[in-house]
Amino acid sequence: MGFQKHDDFDDLAGHFVAEAGRSDAGHVMWLNRNITKNKSDRKTLAKLLAGFFDLGGYSLESWVKRRFIEKFYGKSPHPFVLALQHPSRATLLGYVVEHQHFLRQWVRSCSYIMARTDEMDVVLYELDNINTEYGGVGTGQPSHYELLLSMGESLGLDRKEVFRMAPLADTREAIRVWDSICRDDHWVEAMAAMHGLELIANRKLKGEGASIGYFDPVILKNEEISEEAKAFLREGYEADVGHSEQALSLVEKYSRLYGNMDDVQATFLRSIDYFDRYLMARLERSRQFESS
Amino acid sequence: MKVAEKGCAICQATWGDYWEEIEGQRMFFCCDICAIEFKNMVNEVKKRTGWKTLDEIKMTGNYRGRECMALYGGRRYNFSIRFDSKGGIDAFSEHA
Numbered sequence: 083m084g085f086q087k088h089d090d091f092d093d094l095a096g097h098f099v100a101e102a103g104r105s106d107a108g109h110v111m112w113l114n115r116n117i118t119k120n121k122s123d124r125k126t127l128a129k130l131l132a133g134f135f136d137l138g139g140y141s142l143e144s145w146v147k148r149r150f151i152e153k154f155y156g157k158s159p160h161p162f163v164l165a166l167q168h169p170s171r172a173t174l175l176g177y178v179v180e181h182q183h184f185l186r187q188w189v190r191s192c193s194y195i196m197a198r199t200d201e202m203d204v205v206l207y208e209l210d211n212i213n214t215e216y217g218g219v220g221t222g223q224p225s226h227y228e229l230l231l232s233m234g235e236s237l238g239l240d241r242k243e244v245f246r247m248a249p250l251a252d253t254r255e256a257i258r259v260w261d262s263i264c265r266d267d268h269w270v271e272a273m274a275a276m277h278g279l280e281l282i283a284n285r286k287l288k289g290e291g292a293s294i295g296y297f298d299p300v301i302l303k304n305e306e307i308s309e310e311a312k313a314f315l316r317e318g319y320e321a322d323v324g325h326s327e328q329a330l331s332l333v334e335k336y337s338r339l340y341g342n343m344d345d346v347q348a349t350f351l352r353s354i355d356y357f358d359r360y361l362m363a364r365l366e367r368s369r370q371f372e373s374s
Numbered sequence: 375m376k377v378a379e380k381g382c383a384i385c386q387a388t389w390g391d392y393w394e395e396i397e398g399q400r401m402f403f404c405c406d407i408c409a410i411e412f413k414n415m416v417n418e419v420k421k422r423t424g425w426k427t428l429d430e431i432k433m434t435g436n437y438r439g440r441e442c443m444a445l446y447g448g449r450r451y452n453f454s455i456r457f458d459s460k461g462g463i464d465a466f467s468e469h470a
Contacts (some may be wrong), residue, residue: 102390102404103390103391104391105390105391105392105403105404105405105406105407106405107405108406109403110387110389110390110404111405111407111437113387113389114385114387114389115437116405119381119385119386119388120387120388121387121388121389144422158435158436158438158439159438160437160438161439161456161465252458252459272463296456299405324388360459361461362459362464365464366458366464
């Protein structure tokens with residue numbers, strides 16, 4: 083979804099009514115899951131859409147968090163998050179195989195943002211993020227990517243085998259969309275699309291309305307999972323509060339400057355829809371390991 | 375086969391205008407994905423129960439997962455189901 087005309091909810095509603103009229107699954111599902119299941123006329127839908135996008139006097143960061151919590155941590159939390167509360171070996175291996183593809187796109191996405199902005203605070207933020215996620219600092223501070231591969235090895239999956247496995251269809255499609263957003267859309271939209279996803283491991287969301295956390299923190303203390311799995315999950319647990327919130331603060335600052343907040347909101351919503359499918363792909367992959 | 379009086383046979387949404395004949399009956403769906411989901415669900419229940427057809431499937435829940443009861447000739451079959459992004463069955467489990 084996206085705005086053809088800035089802040090024109092009548093135009094956006096007209097687009098949705100037309101697409102729903104021809105039963106386009108993407109538009110109909112989005113309306114059903116976010117706005118209403120009841121067919122509405124253009125005028126009524128325009129009001130509902132305006133309400134959905136309205137910041138309600140709060141910050142863009144609050145709006146982004148609210149929408150993210152509704153989708154992944156609301157009354158029906160995402161099935162992958164439920165599986166990760168006390169993860170099986172198969173769940174963690176499904177995570178390893180699909181997430182290696184995600185992280186390889188991640189560094190590309192962050193690089194696109196850096197290449198397309200002149201703002202030094204954004205460049206510095208992305209550099210730090212890439213280092214944490216992909217580069218690491220020597221052997222003492224391995225990257226998130228290295229920690230992921232080590233987790234796989236601790237569970238009996240060699241990294242050479244991981245590299246040989248192609249992404250599942252939903253992962254591939256999500257990566258294609260993120261690549262396209264970061265390459266073609268405004269870099270502020272790209273920042274919201276990518277770094278908004280880091281909210282998934284933001285442990286503070288539980289104090290902001292999330293029904294559960296990304297995983298039950300007790301698994302970092304007991305013997306349910308390997309030390310390598312603990313190291314991987316702990317790193318995200320510690321880094322992603324800062325990563326997501328610092329990025330959202332930059333997104334807020336620059337979307338106000340460039341006057342493209344509604345585009346930023348729409349692109350963020352598009353990104354989390356594909357993220358939802360990508361998380362399902364982790365579960366789909368995990369089933370391949372259930373009997374092994 | 376008895377389906378929801380109003381809206382899509384899977385999600386009860388009234389958006390869309392997609393019709394398909396399933397079990398000899400013309401049914402309304404909001405989109406083609408819901409129609410695929412419904413057909414897959416009916417076929418899976420028929421395969422697991424050996425029933426020729428179904429009288430009704432009662433459902434609660436949402437796209438994250440649905441608790442269902444299939445009915446046929448006074449018999450009941452309880453199950454939960456979740457679909458993937460293309461309408462395929464992602465998870466299915468039987469309940470007593």
